[in-house]
């Protein structure tokens with residue numbers, strides 16, 4: 115589809131204005147927000163990752179592509195997060211210590227909001243202590259940890275340990291996700307669940323707080 119191709123190419127070329135124009139055009143053509151997200155924005159980021167692995171793209175190219183994706187995502191947000199008015203629960207989400215990738219985490223946050231969760235976004239490079247404080251001070255029922263680097267997966271384990279040592283592990287459910295994370299890893303660190311993408315994160319979050 116030509117409009118989805120234009121979004122894909124805009125993200126690949128790192129053009130935020132073109133990504134926004136593409137998303138606006140796709141919405142005007144009544145293309146479903148989910149399709150724009152998966153076949154336009156996310157597909158392009160997958161290709162950016164491949165090009166990075168092939169040494170055709172470097173960090174600056176990844177960064178401008180990420181900005182183009184974020185700008186398109188901002189326009190999609192109201193369509194993805196057509197939320198309910200009754201709170202499904204309060205969740206604190208963040209990308210773990212050492213990790214600056216936030217697009218997936220932002221997407222999960224948007225989808226959770228769309229499903230009626232009150233979402234506290236702790237940002238990126240979040241220390242275990244910050245997660246602990248969010249649980250202690252902000253009445254959080256669900257903690258969501260995101261990691262995109264194999265080198266930052268241990269920060270997830272460190273966060274689980276910090277929750278236990280603070281004596282609050284039994285007060286919250288913990289869900290984890292991100293490209294290198296697996297269900298087996300979730301079990302290994304004692305998290306309550308793993309979700310491979312934003313839609314399954316919503317299903318899992320609802321089940322965990324039910």
Ligand code: B1M
Nearest residue numbers: 163214215216217218258259260263264291292293311312
């Ligand atoms: Co980085 N990076 N990056 N990067 N980057 C990856 C992750 C990488 C796989 C690229 C590659 O080699 N192919 C590789 C990691 C390799 C590894 O560890 N095995 C990598 C690397 C190496 C690095 C640096 C080390 C590069 C360097 O400096 N030499 C560096 C690290 C910086 C740091 O974090 N300390 C770095 C930096 C960056 C940028 C800053 C330039 C930029 C991030 C910008 C930003 O996020 N604001 C960037 C980008 C854009 C990528 C790729 C290309 C795209 C990531 C992305 O946004 N995907 C990525 C390659 C790739 O993923 N193919 C790559 C789209 C997003 C929607 O998907 O985040 O997977 P994702 O989220 C999904 C699911 O994973 C899941 O749901 C989301 C939606 O479906 N999910 C959850 C995510 N979190 C969840 C939480 C949940 C549940 C589900 O519950 C709580």
